[in-house]
Amino acid sequence: MTAYTPPTGKQLGLVIDLDTCVGCHACAVNCKEWNTGGHSAPLPDRDPYGADPTGVWFNRIHTFEAGEGATSRTVHFPKSCLHCAEPLCVEVCPTGASYKRVEDGIVLVNADTCIGCKLCSWACPYGAREFDDDDGVMKKCTLCVDKIYNETLPEADRVPACVSTCPASARHFGDLGDPDSAVSKLVADRGGYELMPELGYKPTNRYLPPRESKAKAGCTGAPAALETRIDPDALHPVLRWVDRILSR
Amino acid sequence: MHPAFSVIFFTTASGAGYGLLALLGFGNALGLVPAAGWFGFWSLGLALVLIAGGLIASTAHLGHPERAWRAFSQFRTSWLSREGVAAVSTFVPFAVFGIGWVFFAKTEGVWALPGLAAAVGGGITVFTTAMIYRSLKPIHQWHNAHVVPVYLALALATGALLLNALVHLWGHAQPAIGYLALAACALAAWLKHRYWRFIDTTKAVSTPETATGLGARGKVRLLESPHQVDNYLMREMGFRVARKHAFKLRRIALAALFAAPMTLTLLTVLAPVGAGTALLTILAALSAALGVGVERWLFFAEAKHTVTLYYGATDA
Numbered sequence: 227m228t229a230y231t232p233p234t235g236k237q238l239g240l241v242i243d244l245d246t247c248v249g250c251h252a253c254a255v256n257c258k259e260w261n262t263g264g265h266s267a268p269l270p271d272r273d274p275y276g277a278d279p280t281g282v283w284f285n286r287i288h289t290f291e292a293g294e295g296a297t298s299r300t301v302h303f304p305k306s307c308l309h310c311a312e313p314l315c316v317e318v319c320p321t322g323a324s325y326k327r328v329e330d331g332i333v334l335v336n337a338d339t340c341i342g343c344k345l346c347s348w349a350c351p352y353g354a355r356e357f358d359d360d361d362g363v364m365k366k367c368t369l370c371v372d373k374i375y376n377e378t379l380p381e382a383d384r385v386p387a388c389v390s391t392c393p394a395s396a397r398h399f400g401d402l403g404d405p406d407s408a409v410s411k412l413v414a415d416r417g418g419y420e421l422m423p424e425l426g427y428k429p430t431n432r433y434l435p436p437r438e439s440k441a442k443a444g445c446t447g448a449p450a451a452l453e454t455r456i457d458p459d460a461l462h463p464v465l466r467w468v469d470r471i472l473s474r
Numbered sequence: 475m476h477p478a479f480s481v482i483f484f485t486t487a488s489g490a491g492y493g494l495l496a497l498l499g500f501g502n503a504l505g506l507v508p509a510a511g512w513f514g515f516w517s518l519g520l521a522l523v524l525i526a527g528g529l530i531a532s533t534a535h536l537g538h539p540e541r542a543w544r545a546f547s548q549f550r551t552s553w554l555s556r557e558g559v560a561a562v563s564t565f566v567p568f569a570v571f572g573i574g575w576v577f578f579a580k581t582e583g584v585w586a587l588p589g590l591a592a593a594v595g596g597g598i599t600v601f602t603t604a605m606i607y608r609s610l611k612p613i614h615q616w617h618n619a620h621v622v623p624v625y626l627a628l629a630l631a632t633g634a635l636l637l638n639a640l641v642h643l644w645g646h647a648q649p650a651i652g653y654l655a656l657a658a659c660a661l662a663a664w665l666k667h668r669y670w671r672f673i674d675t676t677k678a679v680s681t682p683e684t685a686t687g688l689g690a691r692g693k694v695r696l697l698e699s700p701h702q703v704d705n706y707l708m709r710e711m712g713f714r715v716a717r718k719h720a721f722k723l724r725r726i727a728l729a730a731l732f733a734a735p736m737t738l739t740l741l742t743v744l745a746p747v748g749a750g751t752a753l754l755t756i757l758a759a760l761s762a763a764l765g766v767g768v769e770r771w772l773f774f775a776e777a778k779h780t781v782t783l784y785y786g787a788t789d790a
């Protein structure tokens with residue numbers, strides 16, 4: 227049924243660090259790479275090298291400027307399905323093709339029963355669902371459900387493709403339903419927040435705010451000026467003599 | 475939101491069809507409409523064509539129309555599913571009512587009951603259609619208390635204009651039906667005016683600041699969009715009509731949907747009934763058909779989705 231059971235236990239999701247994301251789009255590229263051969267494969271990709279490329283991406287990287295003037299910040303902002311605890315996208319689905327898994331809270335689409343009415347994409351405030359014109363069905367982030375439980379992969383690789391690939395380690399994966407998990411602690415430490423909390427979808431994914439900029443060198447812990455690093459006592463006697471002559 | 479032709483046609487045609495069906499069901503029970511079998515045939519036939527045509531058109535925009543039957547399953551949560559169930563269930567009393575009226579010339583007593591049931595079913599179906607839009611939280615221009623009354627009133631108004639034309643053509647014109655059409659149009663015009671005032675004076679609570687959570691730093695603006703060209707989200711949800719054009723189209727909708735049909739209908743009530751008034755009622759219905767198409771196009775074009783906040787929109 228499209229009626230979902232609100233997750234009580236496990237709720238897998240992502241924590242995205244807006245302080246360290248460098249906006250390289252590597253996560254989006256690896257997402258496309260993995261998922262065009264995964265659970266929702268293939269992902270359409272029309273005219274990829276032409277003037278009007280179009281296709282489905284589960285993850286897109288926006289860049290915002292927050293604030294104005296000298297104190298403004300450039301913030302790279304990756305966005306994919308947030309695997310909401312109260313997903314209206316699932317409730318509106320007339321066929322039951324969209325569902326939220328009870329065991330881990332992942333929101334998925336069954337491509338065999340989806341009629342392609344697009345209503346779920348209207349119901350998602352975050353723009354996490356993209357229609358596949360080739361297959362006539364809706365597609366969305368699967369949280370790499372075919373990777374995170376894949377026992378043929380080494381354990382370290384059983385994380386979503388975006389998390390594996392992020393060169394800045396700006397993406398963290400784990401159980402946000404467990405307050406003691408590493409991701410939950412990270413969210414608590416860094417003041418992680420929900421997107422558009424006013425709409426009440428209770429998204430699982432959290433964003434870590436950019437840290438305060440450090441305007442002065444001293445604040446970063448680096449010395450304010452460079453000092454000589456030569457310890458005369460440790461030098462060879464000849465060099466010590468040269469040092470003494472030059473220091474006069 | 476992208477105004478898809480199939481959805482505009484579906485919501486307006488089936489709305490008018492259900493409005494007509496409801497008026498025939500109630501009108502028959504109250505003895506307001508002619509009991510002649512041929513009148514039943516043509517008027518219920520018109521309602522059927524509008525309803526079924528709309529429903530068929532609505533499946534045209536599906537990615538998999540052959541799986542449409544699956545849409546009846548999730549009525550516990552989905553208004554789209556409830557709409558499907560309501561639409562199909564309404565066909566049952568509709569069919570009994572139609573067969574009794576057209577083939578057995580039975581319209582009174584218990585035979586009026588399926589007509590009433592079909593009328594209620596039609597009303598429920600229009601209500602569920604409106605609720606599909608009403609329930610979508612990301613769209614401020616839909617997620618408000620004005621949407622459902624407008625849908626219901628427009629279904630009634632367009633249905634009443636059709637009924638007025640039908641009774642005139644059948645030579646059974648009566649002022650009551652003309653006045654009913656006038657009242658329904660006036661009600662719909664008032665509700666639509668309130669809807670427009672609401673969307674003109676309010677905005678979604680969501681902003682680029684809440685969408686990104688970066689509001690503590692001040693104003694948030696898009697610096698670089700994820701892609702150079704439009705994607706599905708922008709094509710489907712990013713449709714925007716220029717304010718200038720929207721106002722022009724609103725005037726066209728007001729004129730064609732309310733002002734012209736109401737003036738023409740008033741003439742048919744005041745003037746002596748004849749071929750001339752029949753023509754006027756047809757013109758009134760045709761004008762309203764055009765007007766309601768423009769109104770529904772605007773209902774989509776003026777609706778802004780929160781996803782646009784991630785793509786450079788400053789409000790939604």
Ligand code: SF4
Pocket residue numbers: 306307308309310313314315316333349350351352353354355366427429
């Ligand atoms: S982000 Fe959108 S698609 Fe994902 S669960 Fe939430 S509402 Fe549904």
Ligand code: SF4
Pocket residue numbers: 318319320321322323324335339340341342343344345346347363364
């Ligand atoms: S497009 Fe598919 S998954 Fe989305 S609401 Fe329609 S049937 Fe459900």
